[in-house]
Amino acid sequence: MLCCLLLWPCVTQALTPQQALALATGDGDERSAVLQAIVAAPDASSTRLLLAMKAEQVKLDPARQVLLIVAANGDMQDALTGKPLTQVPAALEDVMLNNRLRGELDQALAVLQLFAPATGSERLAAARALQQDAKIDYLPMLDMALTKEADTAVRTELALARAAALSFSPVADQRLLAAKLLGASRSPATQLLLNQRLAEETDPDVKSALKNSLRSLESTLAFGERLGALFTGLSLGSILLLVALGLAITYGLMGVINMAHGELMMIGAYATYLVHLAFRQWLPPSWFDYYLVLALPAAFLAAAAVGALMERLVLRWLYGRPLESLLATWGLSLMLMQTVRSLFGAQNVGVENPAWMSGGWQVLPNLSLPFNRLMIIVFAGLVLGGMTLLIKRTRLGLFVRGVTQNRPMASCMGVNTARVDTYAFALGSGIAGLAGCALSQVGNVGPDLGQSYIVDAFMVVVLGGVGQLAGTVYAALGLGLLNKLLEGFVGAVLAKIAVLVFIIIFIQKRPQGIFAVKGRAVEA
Known part of the structure; x- marks a missing residue:
């Protein structure tokens, strides 16, 4: 899908209404072609459209000619221009997303995060997302991202994503190199990839390297x-x-x-x-994180x-x-x-954690x-x-x-x-x-x-x-x-x-x- 990434530095025209409608209503190949165009030459409107589609906030007007983005508060705006709409059409139609489009949307957004002026954590998440769905077509984009990236942690994940993409190469030497590099990973997703490549590999040298990397990774994951x-x-x-x-x-x-x-x-x-x-219910939202004190x-x-x-x-x-x-x-x-059943009912009730008790400490990739x-x-x-x-x-x-x-x-x-x-x-x-x-x-x-x-x-x-x-x-x-x-x-x-x-x-x-x-x- 992403073979046009070498054209990244080029400046092309913004996404047209016809392309936007094709992305929303076209068949699988038409949608993939539009995503290729967006990734090759992204702009603010196309990125906004992809994020809205991922969040299932994009609607079609009754004539299926205009795409609208519905915000969480019910406000609507034009999907391409971002201008607010004062008159809201009736009987809006949802944009249907299948599994293929969801996966390609995730890939496209991961690519955009690698190159957009995002934070280091966002680029890190994007690099890890690309590891889980690697393709040989990703190599030009990953090479370009590696030359521009200064963050050490992000570069490490990008190198693993590049190795994952290289494992799909038709050249045995490249697959052998990828098998050795993937052994340095500590991610459960890499274990799945190694098992998948091992099942499909025919070259004996590459299979041996894949088995060695898999044993090393399994030992690390077992410790976690x-x-x-x-x-x-x-x-x-x-x-x-x-x-x-x-x-x-x-x-x-x-x-x-x-x-x-x-x-x-x-x-x-x-x-x-x-x-x-x-x-x-009764106190300011900023006080909620301290309710455990009482x-x-x-x-x-x-x-x-x-x-x-x-x-x-x-x-x-x-x-x-x-x-x-x-x-x-x-x-x-x-x-x-x-x-208690008479006062509160027989159903369970939920108690929310304060913000400082939410989330976790990532000690290891699988811990x-x-x-x-x-x-x-x-x-x-x-x-x-x-x-x-x-x-x-x-x-x-x-x-x-x-x-x-x-x-x-x-x-x-x-x-x-x-x-x-x-x-x-x-x-x-x-x-x-x-x-x-x-x-x-x-x-x-x-x-x-x-x-x-x-x-x-x-x-x-x-x-x-x-x-x-x-x-x-x-x-x-x-x-x-x-x-x-x-x-x-x-x-x-x-x-x-x-x-x-x-x-x-x-x-x-x-x-x-x-x-x-x-x-x-x-x-x-």
Whole structure:
């Protein structure tokens, strides 16, 4: 399609109305011919037309004689001149795009970005796009772009795009050179290209070079995949840690089997959703990126308040009766889920990420670390640090540890054990709310949100050792990493089963968990 690129420096007339209509309504060959003319001699009007066609904003008037561009706000302009239209024709017709035209539009726009006064990132994206759909016809254009490009990163990608185009050469020596050059790539798209060329290659020397390059590239990509699996496991482990930290207090320290713990997370997630909605509807758009500053305390307080009510009204009468507390909290979980369904509906709701949590950090060509997951890992560490300081260094933490170890003695020393129970349960519930706030940033929020994590949370607490924060950390991160590493070999379902079997065997051999409680403890 792009064999006319050597004519780039020439100055020709702008796109004519007849050519524009042929691009919109012609057959495949006519459209390709117009795209050749545009790429060979681009101007502002033709570039604007191609961008509008890619965005499906181009319309035909009822007589199919004039092309119009419809903006997102409904305004219309002439596709060639760019002049606004005051009188809008009725019954406009859409311009039909087939797969062939979409692909050729992408190629043409990539070429225009290489030579237009674009930013380095745009030229870099254009060079990578040309690598994925290389043709031997691209060589003149790529050679010209390489002579003009000063950015090192863009030149590297252009060289790989040139090698990809050279791999389609009819000359065996050129294909051999291309095979060796493509081995330096680190892109998954190059792996697909090498496999494709290997399947079609007939020359034995070129085939050998392609196999060597493919092995080198696969080794590099496998390293990135392993790092990605480790990061995914660490991310899952940090989420499990957030979920289990609150349970480590309500179950590990207080001995309450709280089946409503997942619903407390759900309350924190919905509190985040309400704050997000309030910022979106009632406050200036520039404030939206800071809604988490208010959402975090709102999620904590909402879940803590519900947890305190649960403890004061129901659970305070059930301490030392684990079966009854399990059944009672299970009933409370059903009540909370139905209440949320009545207030917000049964459908999931979406919570948008702030701009600073969108996107990701591109570590390798096949490894991108999402910012929202990175922030959750950091947030889990901060919550863990804060909770550790609270339990170890504050008066409330001293009372909680005292009541947990010997309730009668703590009461004899003047500690209001009933109040401590409420504070501790509210603290564990509030941390569950923080976990719900974090989960809202990586998925949708719905009435069944907590059901996906409650079993895993109990497994983390039991495996780590009841009442042991250090054990909770080790268990959460270990289970997250083990689960994701096994998924790469046996799949998600079998990995889940394997982890469960491992926990059962481990608890059989070591009932106290990873860390046993040290010192003397007297049952209340």
